[in-house]
Amino acid sequence: MKPKIFIDGEHGTTGLQIRTRLAGRDDIEIISVPVERRRETAARAEFLNKADIAILCLPDDAAKESVALIENETTRVIDASTAHRVADGWAYGFAEMDKAQAAAIAASKRVANPGCWPQGPIATLRPLVAAGLLPAGFPVTMNGISGYSGGGKAMVEEYEAKGEDAPEYLPYGLGFKHKHVPELRKYATLSRDPLMTPVVGNFAQGMITCVPLQLGDLDRVPTGKELHAAIADHYAGIRNGFVSVAPYAEVERVPDLQPEMHNDTNQMTLYVFANDTRAQALLMAVYDNLGKGASGAAVQNMDLMLGRT
16 A cells, blocks of 8 residues: 655645655655645644645644644654754654664654755754864854745745846845754754854745854864865765765865756755865855755655655
8 A cells, every 4th residue: 555645735835846746656645635625624634644644834833733633643744844843752854964864764753854044054064063173162154045935935926026126135034033043053063053144046946055164263273174074974974865075175166056056856065165274164055945955855754754765
């Protein structure tokens, strides 16, 4: 019997992307609430409880409600909202985060899909803290740019309605209370809150995250090659992963490095740039905010939970 997959919120941005990624697969059965019953809580409860895996593509409060509607011990959950990312009992759905993370996801009944913004900084910082090259209390700042689809359906409609008049570069979260800060702090294994300064650009999807490092005040300043080696060694030990590390090079620019380079894939590429004389470095990650940053990660986690990888 094919496992039943229910996407709660299948008509939102992430839900539609997941449906597209699962189209044509004959090893699973997608179940959906009939259109005429879509607003019924009882209907959602019925489908949540008949699913083998429920993927929640909902606002936080609605996601919590969906979890509360599950009354059996068999429905497993992948939550794409922020609601459970630092909650006890939930596996964090970044499979390449550690060697044991894919197995933890595969064995879990509750998996919290990562946020798009924290995933790149976690991917670069966590190996450096683990290797002792950065202290957990290092004052981390991160910035970057994401396609407007990262803002959900309302922002997509706003940008597309404005067309050429839409902002090319729109900083947000300027109150420095970004909802992803707890997630980034926890899984990058930091002991203090990072400063996040995200930006939305006038393109639909794709993203780059950047973590600049002022290393001069450390007791021992790591070289760029040491930073790169620690990150590369980490991902070399991850089987069947989608994260790769670009070769280390002292360059002024990388012509093909741009936020849309991994669109419609689940790939993530990490870069390390450094000037050892100035004791400065930059950690970059490029991925699709709707792919590895959302729907791609959800499908990857689903496959792990079904034993498909």
